[in-house]
Amino acid sequence: MNLQISIQPNLKLALRDPEGSALGRKIIRECIKLMSTLGYEQFTFKKLAEVIDSTEASIYRYFENKHRLLLYFLTWYWNYVEYQCMVSLHNLNDPSVKIKKIIEILTGSLPSWSDTSDIDKAALQEIVIAESSKAYLTKEVDDINSLQLFKPYKDLCRHIAQIFSEYNPQYPYTHSLASTVMEASQFQPYFMEHLPSLTDFGGEKRNSKKVGEFLENLVFASLRKS
Amino acid sequence: MNLQISIQPNLKLALRDPEGSALGRKIIRECIKLMSTLGYEQFTFKKLAEVIDSTEASIYRYFENKHRLLLYFLTWYWNYVEYQCMVSLHNLNDPSVKIKKIIEILTGSLPSWSDTSDIDKAALQEIVIAESSKAYLTKEVDDINSLQLFKPYKDLCRHIAQIFSEYNPQYPYTHSLASTVMEASQFQPYFMEHLPSLTDFGGEKRNSKKVGEFLENLVFASLRKS
DNA sequence: TAAGAAATAATAGTAATACTTTTATCTTTG
DNA sequence: CAAAGATAAAAGTATTACTATTATTTCTTA
Numbered sequence: 001m002n003l004q005i006s007i008q009p010n011l012k013l014a015l016r017d018p019e020g021s022a023l024g025r026k027i028i029r030e031c032i033k034l035m036s037t038l039g040y041e042q043f044t045f046k047k048l049a050e051v052i053d054s055t056e057a058s059i060y061r062y063f064e065n066k067h068r069l070l071l072y073f074l075t076w077y078w079n080y081v082e083y084q085c086m087v088s089l090h091n092l093n094d095p096s097v098k099i100k101k102i103i104e105i106l107t108g109s110l111p112s113w114s115d116t117s118d119i120d121k122a123a124l125q126e127i128v129i130a131e132s133s134k135a136y137l138t139k140e141v142d143d144i145n146s147l148q149l150f151k152p153y154k155d156l157c158r159h160i161a162q163i164f165s166e167y168n169p170q171y172p173y174t175h176s177l178a179s180t181v182m183e184a185s186q187f188q189p190y191f192m193e194h195l196p197s198l199t200d201f202g203g204e205k206r207n208s209k210k211v212g213e214f215l216e217n218l219v220f221a222s223l224r225k226s
Numbered sequence: 227m228n229l230q231i232s233i234q235p236n237l238k239l240a241l242r243d244p245e246g247s248a249l250g251r252k253i254i255r256e257c258i259k260l261m262s263t264l265g266y267e268q269f270t271f272k273k274l275a276e277v278i279d280s281t282e283a284s285i286y287r288y289f290e291n292k293h294r295l296l297l298y299f300l301t302w303y304w305n306y307v308e309y310q311c312m313v314s315l316h317n318l319n320d321p322s323v324k325i326k327k328i329i330e331i332l333t334g335s336l337p338s339w340s341d342t343s344d345i346d347k348a349a350l351q352e353i354v355i356a357e358s359s360k361a362y363l364t365k366e367v368d369d370i371n372s373l374q375l376f377k378p379y380k381d382l383c384r385h386i387a388q389i390f391s392e393y394n395p396q397y398p399y400t401h402s403l404a405s406t407v408m409e410a411s412q413f414q415p416y417f418m419e420h421l422p423s424l425t426d427f428g429g430e431k432r433n434s435k436k437v438g439e440f441l442e443n444l445v446f447a448s449l450r451k452s
Numbered sequence: 453t454a455a456g457a458a459a460t461a462a463t464a465g466t467a468a469t470a471c472t473t474t475t476a477t478c479t480t481t482g
Numbered sequence: 483c484a485a486a487g488a489t490a491a492a493a494g495t496a497t498t499a500c501t502a503t504t505a506t507t508t509c510t511t512a
Contacts, residue, residue: 133359283492
């Protein structure tokens with residue numbers, strides 16, 4: 001199966017489709033590495049231009065600004081997760097199995113991360129974990145939201161909430177539970193690495209499985225019919 | 227009861243104690259208003275200097291930079307929450323009552339916010355909700371953490387985790403549950419306001435009670451002995 | 453294959469940010 | 483009253499986040 005995904009060129013996200021040119025693809029590829037290394041604040045178009053041997057102005061012809069570029073990555077990521085869910089769940093019926101699968105995907109412990117595209121997925125996931133919140137924790141949230149730029153995230157949340165209510169149609173907080181789990185699946189690994197006392201699984205390496213267990217426990221406990 | 231709280235001058239947070247001078251107090255007071263209005267990114271020392279009729283350089287004699295100033299506020303806030311917990315819980319025995327109280331405090335639906343200090347607590351809470359993550363989602367996390375600047379947050383998390391394990395000594399994820407609840411108590415109200423489809427309680431105004439109900443349900447479901 | 457269009461590079465420029473430095477003027481406090 | 487310390491005033495720096503202009507390369511397509 002070919003896991004190549006291409007974002008339908010969203011002209012609000014990018015000024016021109018970066019997948020459609022050599023320079024564009026180079027921008028994406030190198031930007032992911034650079035931004036995950038430097039972090040969002042230290043990352044600049046100028047530094048990226050040096051790395052790809054081009055100019056700031058050329059990058060600006062693809063992306064209005066840094067923030068839109070970040071959103072481009074997040075959109076890519078959440079579309080990809082949604083896609084993974086669709087592929088993994090389409091032949092499943094038992095909602096509890098679906099839920100387990102989703103948590104497995106969210107906590108990134110799936111091998112399907114390896115495909116043919118030249119995107120450094122590990123670096124992309126680092127960006128998602130460390131920078132996602134900066135996409136919406138800005139005074140421009142409402143503007144960005146009205147441009148539909150959070151759609152993939154909201155769609156996935158809705159999708160997960162839908163499966164929660166398949167499992168227990170009486171549960172009243174499906175969307176909040178879904179967004180909480182999505183957030184926690186990013187924050188807990190970050191805490192694990194940098195502020196381990198906020199979690200119960202510091203120390204040991206490669207613990208995404210533990211986060212998954214915690215979230216499974218959380219979700220099934222919440223959804224249990226009382 | 228006097229709810230006045232003063233942060234013991236943490237010389238890593240501030241270069242000199244802002245509570246100890248008229249200018250310092252003015253900086254704090256006006257900064258809270260300005261930062262909550264402009265948001266962290268748009269807030270600058272220069273703009274603040276104009277508002278308080280002083281100079282950038284004078285502000286820099288109190289705070290190394292914007293980020294430390296943010297940490298100062300967060301420290302104040304989490305110390306205050308911890309204090310509120312101590313006051314509210316010290317004569318309680320039943321862990322389930324304690325848990326309910328904590329969630330009430332976390333979701334800010336307590337009236338004790340009104341006291342004599344001239345700090346605009348509503349504005350402070352807006353800052354906490356919208357900017358907290360930016361305190362630790364930075365490449366300098368580990369440095370800042372080793373200066374103990376996240377201590378109040380981690381202490382409160384530990385405290386809550388402790389009460390969770392009073393309620394159910396078998397539950398294995400007390401710290402992760404505590405940090406998840408602390409995060410969610412900030413994010414859910416933000417989502418409610420800006421991205422309501424990520425929650426189950428958009429629309430209706432003043433819904434912190436609903437967030438509290440969701441979190442209570444989440445916590446007690448998770449902690450229920452199986 | 454030549455002409456025109458589009459993309460990219462090279463270069464420069466601007467306003468704002470995040471500071472630092474210097475010097476002068478207040479205000480305490482001993 | 484003198485010295486120390488705090489604040490103000492003013493200027494300066496490196497970097498950021500862009501925008502603009504012009505030149506060069508590459509891509510179409512007639």
